[in-house]
Amino acid sequence: MTEIRDYVAPRSLADALRVLASGPATVLAGGTDLMPQSRAGRVRFAPTLLNVQGIDELRGVARDPGGVQIGALTTITSLLEDPLIRDRAPVLRTACDHFASSQIRNAATLGGNICNASPAGDTLVPLLVLGASVVLASAGPEGIVKRRLPLAEFLVGPGRTARRTDELLVAVQAPLPPAGWVDRYLKFGARPALDISAIALAVGGTLREGRLEDARIAFGAVAPTAIRASEAERVLSEGPLDRARIDRAVEAADATIRPISDVRASDWYRRELVHNLLRRVLNDVCDA
Amino acid sequence: MATTTLERTNTDSLIGRRIPKLDAPDKASGRTRYLHDINIPGQLHAKILRSSQVHARIVSIDVEAARRVPGVHAVITAADVPWQRPIGVTKDHLPLKSDIVRSRRDEIAAVAADTVEAADEALRLIRVTYEPLPVVATSAEALAPGAPLLHGEDLRAPGRGGALEVVHPASKDNVAMVHEYRQGDVAQGERDSAVVVEDVFWLHYVTHCCMGVSGVIAEFDPSGNLLLYSNTQVPFLHKREFAELLGIDPGRIRIIQPPIGGGFGSKLDIYPFEPIAIFLAKLTRRPVKLVFSREEEFIASPTRQPVLLKLRSGCDSAGRLTFRSVETLHDNGAYTSWGATTPFVMMQTISSLYRVPHCHYRTRAVYTNNPYAGSFRGYGNLQATFAVEAHMDKLADALGMDPLEFRLQNAQDPGETTPQGMHFRSCGFKDCLRTAAERSDYRAKRRANLAHWNDGNPIKRGIGIASMLHVGGGAKMYPSDGCGTIIKLDDFAKVTLITGASEIGQGSETVLAQLTCEELGLPIDAVTVVNNDTAITPWDVGVHASRTTFIGGNSAIGAARKAKRKILEAAAPTAGLAADELDLHGGSIVVKATGERVQDLGKFLRSLHFAEKADLVMTTYYYEPPSVHLDRQYRGDVSAAYSWATQVAEVEVDTETGVVRLLKITAAHDVGRVLNRLGIEGQIEGGIVMGQGYALTEDLLVEGGVIKNPNFRDYKLITAPEVPDVDVSFIETFDGEGPQGAKGVGEAPAICIAAAVANAIYNATGTRIYALPFTPEKVYRALRGKSTAPTWPESAA
Numbered sequence A: 001m002t003e004i005r006d007y008v009a010p011r012s013l014a015d016a017l018r019v020l021a022s023g024p025a026t027v028l029a030g031g032t033d034l035m036p037q038s039r040a041g042r043v044r045f046a047p048t049l050l051n052v053q054g055i056d057e058l059r060g061v062a063r064d065p066g067g068v069q070i071g072a073l074t075t076i077t078s079l080l081e082d083p084l085i086r087d088r089a090p091v092l093r094t095a096c097d098h099f100a101s102s103q104i105r106n107a108a109t110l111g112g113n114i115c116n117a118s119p120a121g122d123t124l125v126p127l128l129v130l131g132a133s134v135v136l137a138s139a140g141p142e143g144i145v146k147r148r149l150p151l152a153e154f155l156v157g158p159g160r161t162a163r164r165t166d167e168l169l170v171a172v173q174a175p176l177p178p179a180g181w182v183d184r185y186l187k188f189g190a191r192p193a194l195d196i197s198a199i200a201l202a203v204g205g206t207l208r209e210g211r212l213e214d215a216r217i218a219f220g221a222v223a224p225t226a227i228r229a230s231e232a233e234r235v236l237s238e239g240p241l242d243r244a245r246i247d248r249a250v251e252a253a254d255a256t257i258r259p260i261s262d263v264r265a266s267d268w269y270r271r272e273l274v275h276n277l278l279r280r281v282l283n284d285v286c287d288a
Numbered sequence B: 001m002a003t004t005t006l007e008r009t010n011t012d013s014l015i016g017r018r019i020p021k022l023d024a025p026d027k028a029s030g031r032t033r034y035l036h037d038i039n040i041p042g043q044l045h046a047k048i049l050r051s052s053q054v055h056a057r058i059v060s061i062d063v064e065a066a067r068r069v070p071g072v073h074a075v076i077t078a079a080d081v082p083w084q085r086p087i088g089v090t091k092d093h094l095p096l097k098s099d100i101v102r103s104r105r106d107e108i109a110a111v112a113a114d115t116v117e118a119a120d121e122a123l124r125l126i127r128v129t130y131e132p133l134p135v136v137a138t139s140a141e142a143l144a145p146g147a148p149l150l151h152g153e154d155l156r157a158p159g160r161g162g163a164l165e166v167v168h169p170a171s172k173d174n175v176a177m178v179h180e181y182r183q184g185d186v187a188q189g190e191r192d193s194a195v196v197v198e199d200v201f202w203l204h205y206v207t208h209c210c211m212g213v214s215g216v217i218a219e220f221d222p223s224g225n226l227l228l229y230s231n232t233q234v235p236f237l238h239k240r241e242f243a244e245l246l247g248i249d250p251g252r253i254r255i256i257q258p259p260i261g262g263g264f265g266s267k268l269d270i271y272p273f274e275p276i277a278i279f280l281a282k283l284t285r286r287p288v289k290l291v292f293s294r295e296e297e298f299i300a301s302p303t304r305q306p307v308l309l310k311l312r313s314g315c316d317s318a319g320r321l322t323f324r325s326v327e328t329l330h331d332n333g334a335y336t337s338w339g340a341t342t343p344f345v346m347m348q349t350i351s352s353l354y355r356v357p358h359c360h361y362r363t364r365a366v367y368t369n370n371p372y373a374g375s376f377r378g379y380g381n382l383q384a385t386f387a388v389e390a391h392m393d394k395l396a397d398a399l400g401m402d403p404l405e406f407r408l409q410n411a412q413d414p415g416e417t418t419p420q421g422m423h424f425r426s427c428g429f430k431d432c433l434r435t436a437a438e439r440s441d442y443r444a445k446r447r448a449n450l451a452h453w454n455d456g457n458p459i460k461r462g463i464g465i466a467s468m469l470h471v472g473g474g475a476k477m478y479p480s481d482g483c484g485t486i487i488k489l490d491d492f493a494k495v496t497l498i499t500g501a502s503e504i505g506q507g508s509e510t511v512l513a514q515l516t517c518e519e520l521g522l523p524i525d526a527v528t529v530v531n532n533d534t535a536i537t538p539w540d541v542g543v544h545a546s547r548t549t550f551i552g553g554n555s556a557i558g559a560a561r562k563a564k565r566k567i568l569e570a571a572a573p574t575a576g577l578a579a580d581e582l583d584l585h586g587g588s589i590v591v592k593a594t595g596e597r598v599q600d601l602g603k604f605l606r607s608l609h610f611a612e613k614a615d616l617v618m619t620t621y622y623y624e625p626p627s628v629h630l631d632r633q634y635r636g637d638v639s640a641a642y643s644w645a646t647q648v649a650e651v652e653v654d655t656e657t658g659v660v661r662l663l664k665i666t667a668a669h670d671v672g673r674v675l676n677r678l679g680i681e682g683q684i685e686g687g688i689v690m691g692q693g694y695a696l697t698e699d700l701l702v703e704g705g706v707i708k709n710p711n712f713r714d715y716k717l718i719t720a721p722e723v724p725d726v727d728v729s730f731i732e733t734f735d736g737e738g739p740q741g742a743k744g745v746g747e748a749p750a751i752c753i754a755a756a757v758a759n760a761i762y763n764a765t766g767t768r769i770y771a772l773p774f775t776p777e778k779v780y781r782a783l784r785g786k787s788t789a790p791t792w793p794e795s796a797a
């Protein structure tokens, strides 16, 4: 038994935003987080259930002047099959490939993964490495108002974001990486499919004359949100990528993360995994 | 070489063929109607309120608000059923608890309502106040001096006459059950030993995870006869037990088994939800349906028996085993179910898998506030084999002997009778060992892997071997280990096979049909199997102990042979031949010597039926295996046949993460004879994956009596990409008593995987891990010397 009083399924963004402006509503996209969480008693529904699945304008991957724009309702399966993502942002594709199972990927949306703001959310880590921003929309006096926020600022804590209750996440925007870009994504769980990450990490940068320029490192499941490891990134960007620098980057990353112990892993083990797997991934980039 | 095949004169014999399971099309297309799909007009839905405390005294239960919920027909607590009687293997367990709750699964109240929602709403409104009691979280704590006694008071319940009687006497020390077995003189064995090893092993909690969750529908007719739709694996035993529970004549109980969505041993006992549904049906005079949620299934269905096991083993300098000494603590949980009796199987492996002159085995099953353990495919054998096979490797290592050679030297041979009284009339153990080792290239790979221990590569390869012995011809634990069959042939030579043997997905229906058709010379589609209604089918002890193909098969063959004899004797005069000069083949009566067709079988049956002395072909047969009960010293030939297997595991260990990947299993199974090749391959592959889950991923986390991961997100079953390559060889030893020479294999394939994987991890890394499962963090800690091996508690000294 729930407290839902109204169920609305608008066809346009403007209608949806009006609903959000008029009072507390729970947004329903693929429902793959919402339904299990509500059944487990971890989320309470607001009086209005707002199903956004009918808003087709929120679906799809497109080039835009800043790089690529991905609609919030794009499913993980569509991302996995998208040629632009495959060719230009493979790190995101790899993450989608390790995401849940086919059935869940068909239902799960990118917007849902981001708004759910799990520290272990699988798309967050590659999106941080790509330098993505989120686009939030709300109803204003003169029509739809949009604002852009870097993803790192949008993620506030476990399950918490900077979204106002009258806002809908409408898209993710990311610059497309330049030529010479290399990236890696690694998800670590107890089994290869249908698992929540014990840790996840992604690395990206432009490989030029033995240096990883504009290096980016992001981690999942080792802090209250998915995070960038800026200190480790700085260490990498300072000089040639060699074993000694990699060791220093690993040390810097260790100082950034704040892992916890839960049923999936202890904090000690998460740290060990970060050390060993970041080193492994960077060595792999170095040898490439 | 690996697979022997019998020369067949009869080329269209059904034996050894790949026959799809008869129930497969329905299951694959979603047409099968499980218990969950059955709805009886007028039925109510029941839900159970379970304890929120691990151990507490119930101070009060307030059900008033719950009773007022619209649509609610009954809310019951122990006070409403003062006549309830205890369930369980030692009758230490009342379905509804009145004074004390001893685990988080404990049933306090139950609701029957028009809808599931109304029942849920009523549950939410029941107020229970508790007075917490100290929690006993481990068997070591339970044995410590001054530990709270979990069953320290007499349990009383009304007897037949209605007066209260003691049904379970107070226990003085939290020990629920003791099993002790001796052969020879262990002290002598120690003196004869050149090498002795001793270790403590921890075998963890796992649970069955049947895709079909537990459930039951109970309905009384106006005369007070009880009809149960039940997933039980032992309908005839339960008929009796329910009758005792209700104080009615067993003849008034009928059990119908809809297709069962997985058993694996979990449905061998009566659990509180079943009597509770019956109580509600009785009080409301309505059919009552009770189905678990998945979380409830994790919390309130039984677990595999967790075991702390201390093993001491020795051998002489020539590599002959000298003795084995075992002590175990079985964490019994709050109540006693079949888990406490797993020593019956464990001691067989300890005493008889290999030849050991001197043995001592002792188990104490100890009450704690944990979930309670039931029976689970393998029945203690996974636990015992894990320890025994670790020591086979350790002893061989200590002697510098090849582990395969060491095993071959101590392995049983056909004809042997062990000191425990098991007589191995057929035994392909050595063939299993040699076949699995050769097909996996065990010797060479083992040596090659050792050379990589210190090569700097973080990814290591390992190979490990382990074997198992298990009953393969039933197990005489009850007064009878038999099975009855009724066969009838209609006017068109179609057969109805009515068997006591239950189908729980293992494929028994198909194999019994096959054995019957083989006798009657009919195609497999000529048969309909009826196996799900105690009012129709003859008695069977139940589906357990890998017994159904063997016992149910012999029973079906017996009935089919009687039918055949009747047909041939009736046909002989017209054919002008003696009955034994005739045969049944291809749907006809034929001349045995030439195969020449005498008459179409259907036509003949009609002529028999519509003759002046009209008759039908209907036969019955009851098969009782030639096995014996164990005596007081646990000695006796309890099974009519024994099955053997060797499995070789190949793993890859990532020493920087602790991930163990199972790459390949090479298995050789002495199955007596392959009956349905497709069925037996499925059974073995499924068992291997179940063993893999036990070894690597499945872990029911029980902390302070609370299950931390009652869901499929955090309780990790094996998924498709993890399934290893599997190479199975069948060793056909043609058991003299087995149906067409076959032996039981239901449990066998799950038994030695974990043991083989442990040996493989050692071969890869030089690290031996004594506690299951081998999850990445556990392995990583062990590799870094950051884990503590299990120890034997002082309180159990």
Ligand SMILES: Cc1cc2nc3c(=O)[nH]c(=O)nc-3n(C[C@H](O)[C@H](O)[C@H](O)COP(=O)(O)OP(=O)(O)OC[C@H]3O[C@@H](n4cnc5c(N)ncnc54)[C@H](O)[C@@H]3O)c2cc1C
Pocket (backbone or CB within 6 Å): A026, A027, A028, A029, A030, A031, A032, A033, A034, A035, A036, A052, A072, A073, A098, A099, A100, A101, A104, A107, A108, A109, A110, A111, A112, A113, A114, A115, A116, A120, A121, A122, A123, A163, A167, A168, A169, A170, A194, A195, A196, A197
């Ligand atoms: C079996 C299973 C396996 C899973 N495996 C993984 C995995 O491997 N990796 C992983 O990262 N996740 C996994 N998940 C979690 C889940 O599938 C993902 O987080 C998914 O992306 C959520 O998307 P959704 O569309 O289903 O979101 P929903 O459940 O519909 O919504 C999630 C949350 O976001 C809010 N929301 C959704 N869309 C918007 C929007 N446009 N604007 C504002 N708020 C919005 C909702 O209100 C809700 O709070 C798994 C889930 C299940 C059930």
